[in-house]
Amino acid sequence: xxxxxxxxxxxxxxxxxxxxxxxxxxxxxxxxxxxxxxxxxxxxxxxxxxxxxxxxxxxxxxxxxxxxxxxxxxxxxxxxxxxxxxxxxxxxxxxxxxxxxxxxxxxxxxxxxxxxxxxxxxxxxxxxxxxxxxxxxxxxxxxxxxxxxxxxxxxxxxxxxxxxxxxxxxxxxxxxxxxxxxxxxxxxxxxxxxxxxxxxxxxxxxxxxxxxxxxxxxxxxxxxxxxxxxxxxxxxxxxxxxxxxxxxxxxxxxxxxxxxxxxxxxxxxxxxxxxxxxxxxxxxxxxxxxxxxxxxxxxxxxxxxxxxxxxxxxxxxxxxxxxxxxxxxxxxxxxxxxxxxxxxxxxxxxxxxxxxxxxxxxxxxxxxxxxxxxxxxxxxxxxxxxxxxxxxxxxxxxxxxxxxxxxxxxxxxxxxxxxxxxxxxxxxxxxxxxxxxxxxxxxxxxxxxxxxxxxxxxxxxxxxxxxxxxxxxxxxxxxxxxxxxxxxxxxxxxxxxxxxxxxxxxxxxxxxxxxxxxxxxxxxxxxxxxxxxxxxxxxxxxxxxxxxxxxxxxxxxxxxxxxxxxxxxxxxxxxxxxxxxxxxxxxxxxxxxxx
Amino acid sequence: xxxxxxxxxxxxxxxxxxxxxxxxxxxxxxxxxxxxxxxxxxxxxxxxxxxxxxxxxxxxxxxxxxxxxxxxxxxxxxxxxxxxxxxxxxxxxxxxxxxxxxxxxxxxxxxxxxxxxxxxxxxxxxxxxxxxxxxxxxxxxxxxxxxxxxxxxxxxxxxxxxxxxxxxxxxxxxxxxxxxxxxxxxxxxxxxxxxxxxxxxxxxxxxxxxxxxxxxxxxxxxxxxxxxxxxxxxxxxxxxxxxxxxxxxxxxxxxxxxxxxxxxxxxxxx
Numbered sequence: 027x028x029x030x031x032x033x034x035x036x037x038x039x040x041x042x043x044x045x046x047x048x049x050x051x052x053x054x055x056x057x058x059x060x061x062x063x064x065x066x067x068x069x070x071x072x073x074x075x076x077x078x079x080x081x082x083x084x085x086x087x088x089x090x091x092x093x094x095x096x097x098x099x100x101x102x103x104x105x106x107x108x109x110x111x112x113x114x115x116x117x118x119x120x121x122x123x124x125x126x127x128x129x130x131x132x133x134x135x136x137x138x139x140x141x142x143x144x145x146x147x148x149x150x151x152x153x154x155x156x157x158x159x160x161x162x163x164x165x166x167x168x169x170x171x172x173x174x175x176x177x178x179x180x181x182x183x184x185x186x187x188x189x190x191x192x193x194x195x196x197x198x199x200x201x202x203x204x205x206x207x208x209x210x211x212x213x214x215x216x217x218x219x220x221x222x223x224x225x226x227x228x229x230x231x232x233x234x235x236x237x238x239x240x241x242x243x244x245x246x247x248x249x250x251x252x253x254x255x256x257x258x259x260x261x262x263x264x265x266x267x268x269x270x271x272x273x274x275x276x277x278x279x280x281x282x283x284x285x286x287x288x289x290x291x292x293x294x295x296x297x298x299x300x301x302x303x304x305x306x307x308x309x310x311x312x313x314x315x316x317x318x319x320x321x322x323x324x325x326x327x328x329x330x331x332x333x334x335x336x337x338x339x340x341x342x343x344x345x346x347x348x349x350x351x352x353x354x355x356x357x358x359x360x361x362x363x364x365x366x367x368x369x370x371x372x373x374x375x376x377x378x379x380x381x382x383x384x385x386x387x388x389x390x391x392x393x394x395x396x397x398x399x400x401x402x403x404x405x406x407x408x409x410x411x412x413x414x415x416x417x418x419x420x421x422x423x424x425x426x427x428x429x430x431x432x433x434x435x436x437x438x439x440x441x442x443x444x445x446x447x448x449x450x451x452x453x454x455x456x457x458x459x460x461x462x463x464x465x466x467x468x469x470x471x472x473x474x475x476x477x478x479x480x481x482x483x484x485x486x487x488x489x490x491x492x493x494x495x496x497x498x499x500x501x502x503x504x505x506x507x508x509x510x511x512x513x514x515x516x517x518x519x520x521x522x523x524x525x526x527x528x529x530x531x532x533x534x535x536x537x538x539x540x541x542x543x544x545x546x547x548x549x550x551x552x553x554x555x556x557x558x559x560x561x562x563x564x565x566x567x568x569x570x571x572x573x574x575x576x577x578x579x580x581x582x583x584x585x586x587x588x589x590x591x592x593x594x595x596x597x598x599x600x601x602x603x604x605x606x607x608x609x610x611x612x613x614x615x616x617x618x619x620x621x
Numbered sequence: 622x623x624x625x626x627x628x629x630x631x632x633x634x635x636x637x638x639x640x641x642x643x644x645x646x647x648x649x650x651x652x653x654x655x656x657x658x659x660x661x662x663x664x665x666x667x668x669x670x671x672x673x674x675x676x677x678x679x680x681x682x683x684x685x686x687x688x689x690x691x692x693x694x695x696x697x698x699x700x701x702x703x704x705x706x707x708x709x710x711x712x713x714x715x716x717x718x719x720x721x722x723x724x725x726x727x728x729x730x731x732x733x734x735x736x737x738x739x740x741x742x743x744x745x746x747x748x749x750x751x752x753x754x755x756x757x758x759x760x761x762x763x764x765x766x767x768x769x770x771x772x773x774x775x776x777x778x779x780x781x782x783x784x785x786x787x788x789x790x791x792x793x794x795x796x797x798x799x800x801x802x803x804x805x806x807x808x809x810x811x812x813x814x815x816x817x818x819x820x821x822x823x824x825x826x827x828x829x830x831x832x833x834x835x836x837x838x839x840x841x842x843x844x845x846x847x848x849x850x851x852x853x854x855x856x857x858x859x860x861x862x863x864x865x866x867x868x869x870x871x872x873x874x875x876x877x878x879x880x881x882x883x884x885x886x887x888x889x890x891x
Contacts, residue, residue, distance in 0.1 A: 068658065070658065072662065072666060077666060081669050089673070149795075151795060154796070167686070168795075169686055170688055170689065170795045170796075171678065171681065171794050173795045368676065586669060586670070586671040586672055587668075587669035587670070587671055588671065588673065
């Protein structure tokens, strides 16, 4: 029994939540250097289900795949005098423009329209359009192998690290007060004193879901009489759904202006008052590390699948186009796509942003826009304003119906800092600023190993859980030199999209394990030592294919010795000001104590 | 007690072997047997093998700008037997052979996509070797006749000419894609073959027969019917696992299909 020091016996029910207590047999081997030699025939029972499960659990190779249903509403109309672009619009004023051109003979008539769907589609199909993608006088010569990477690039990424220093900004919808904070400071709020359930209450209205519960505590960014920790008494005000955005403390008669209406600050969730340090939440922007190159993505059309909105196209008669060429122009498409990668992902060596084994991969989609319809405004430092980034709370229009200041060119906090590429074309000469050429700009492809910003999250050591507070969005705006949609080029209307789409590869248990290192074997290296419990705490990592009684777990195909997780993704390209919350969750009827 | 035993006084030393039953083996032998046991189990049950496939596209050429691969198929007017006077232009890049015996497709069949036409297809077979005695056909690419370039033809004297399909294919990432990609095993360890030999056939949906294709017309052969099959029935295809691309080579290992079409000519039996 040379190994007796390494053996610990634990109760079956402590192994994982739904595990039963079982009778355990413990074979005590006598110490020996010899082994019984079994003579003659040997037999062994082979359990194929067990063999399959063993192979499944031992494999750490993931081949992520997904299907994209692309939803897009092509709304921003504009004009351009650059012939390759002007000749390929989906026209909105073709009759009047054609009449004007016919009567005046002018060549600079503004043909108003929207860029065709090919400028937004995942796979471009306009490979043979004379005067645009083919000679003569083409904008550029189409390279077929780039058809699926001209507009968008596709990657696999994972949560790699946390950024606690990202500046944030939100606008309180009710008062239009601007909230500026650093993400690590917590959840921003604005105070409003109310009467709730007959009691004077201090309400903290947040622009994001606060994630707090009644009975928990909140640590404010300011203090009252030396204390900054207050217990949450209730959630919400009288409006529907406000529970997630408003938390309340009892107004016991606070003096002075600390809790006056309109006071702003930030709050952090604290689970236990007794041990604030151990149970306080941290807030950060999760940063994703790219695991693949853009060339690794294999994007193809998904069979015959189309979205329910169908294709919107029309015939442009030759008499109603500026170049007198008839064609069919497409405003919106409906094709779905499947995405896979020719590179396998080995997950065992990878740790997530909480230094735990990864349980989530992300399909990361980045707009490239090589055709040059977007961006293009010089930033004064030799480059161009490119993709902007913000979070869901930055999306609503301001009270004037314009994009929030967050998205303006002058706000460098919203820059993605993706490198920008640029080019000019011979035919654009004379159409750009100062009668020079137009500079067409695009986002250069990011590389494997690059780190990009992701969702805004909360983590609590005591809870051992990460919560996404707000999803990140990217915004693209038109290049006013090649396609102008309005006069305000410093903060244009644009399109948003969500770049990271989570793919759950494994899950952590919904219960928390704890154990003393001296008495419990198998405490994982990602466990946290809780000073509240004086024990290590962690969440178990469920095996592949295990789904507990609460429905938590993952099960997806395992074949070829490899895991094949799959995800259906609705990819939205969202016009500014659109109601992007597509999921309306009907709340359960409230049951009061009388019922 | 009868005395059956006779003891004689030995002349020399004697020894008695006493057998002692030993169930205990030297350290490690049984471990080896267990290892062997595992090997046997693996042989019996098998381990998970990776049958996943990769998509290989045609390797770019002309400064990485072009990727298209072209196949041109030429048919012979069989109303005239192949002879010494046959010339290469007797093979024509068209499905139309009104004078042939049996005749080719009619322009109406092609234009209206009638079933004898749409059920026809080109079949590219990929073998591991050119030796017909030992080769294995590992995979096949089907090129449907609905793809391809067009030619002008008349389907009625009462109406203008129309464009109908002809057996000339330009395959690429966009446009006509069927047959452009080669799908082959991702894991090289399982079956390490990256060089294949491609032959071509045409399935004639009218007659239900396969027509074999050669990489040069029989007119160029000194003996029209006796020739080295490995030379004239195959082109070499090499997969590149690094770039996930493939290239096609002729019998002299010159790359073909990079800008110019890969030509296949109908083989005529004597």
